[in-house]
Amino acid sequence: MLIRLARVQDQLRRVIADAPPGPIKIISVCAGQGHDVVATLGDSPRRAAVRARLVEGDERNVAEARRKVAEAGLAGIEVCHGDAGLTDAYAGAVPARILLLCGVFGSLTDTDIDRLVAGLPQLCQANAQVIWTANRTAPELYAEAEQAFRRYGFEPRWADPEDHFGVTRHELVGEPQPLQPGRRLFDFADEQTLIKLGRIAI
Template sequence: MDWHQWHQGYQGGGLAGRLPLVQDQLRQALTETRPGPIMIISVCAGQGHDVIGVFQDGPRQADVRARLVEWDHRNVAEAQRRVDAAGLGNIEVRQGDAGLTDAYVDAAPAQIVLLCGVFGSLTEPDINRTVGMLPQLCDENAQVIWTAHRSSPDLYRQASAAFDRHGLTRRHTDPDDRFGVTRHQLVTQPTPLQPGRRMFEFADEQTLIDIGRITLS
């Protein structure tokens, strides 16, 4: 997958339809977060469309900071260009492996975590492990916004089951939303971040075909 090319979907493709749904949930999460500083972590942030858009006109602008973690240097450069163009000094764009807890040192615990466009590239055990480790990224009552396209038969069900299994509470879902934009809240206790732990690795293409995440046309 060319993850730089993938972002062209924001220019009028399917992602352009998903973006406002994610941004609505981010605005809602910001509105519902208790008074005080807010840290947002975006896992596999890509070019940062969702977060950057909301920082420009969303609620709680004086309170909010973000760390965007992205591997592809082209996407990192584009996200940084967009952050600079908007004059958003409170967003840190970091090139790194978002699947390792090291990426979140000095950012966790966050009040809001985004996992958008991540689960579709993970095996079910990695989805489960990632959700199970969210208490290391999250502050008390943190909100987690995630997506899982419903065109892949098992994906949304597997991700939802992982959130249920690990005791997060569902705050928003819309069964008619094909993008599966969903918001959960941590209701268990956060746990300290343990550096050097792996949450996930993007699966290779053959694995994604084998488990039915993608089909070759």
């Protein structure tokens, strides 16, 4: 069984390979240490075409991601320390062809899942590919995210129902929207709220 990271990297590799000639803009929302993007681009024949912005709020993760980016010699990857929940974090990096939303939905309330997905067309170019995860062992969470994608102009392109990590890819088939500065897309919920919602077990 492929682990979550390997599945995300596999989807990322495919959508990079399918991208038309020219620059490929990637955005990673709450990027962590950037394992998915850095490892995938390391051996990609399209690495020189990629312009990626990784947005992460934890300074230690940012430092580690920057170290790995430098080690891999990936000049096109920018690791930004900032609040990925604000549209301002994406100014200058949109519209993206590929968006990564991995390990995010599980920390959001249903209201914020809806608010985030509603805002994604502001980050996307036409037919952008969004690779996201939501653990299927919390079925309401996965369904909530999937329904939000359907509501806001995305169609499913890849998912494996047997994969409990819920790695999934949607494509924007609706219209991209201009980035509106100063808009909040989400806040990570506090632990008590996540326990109540069944997002984390006690």
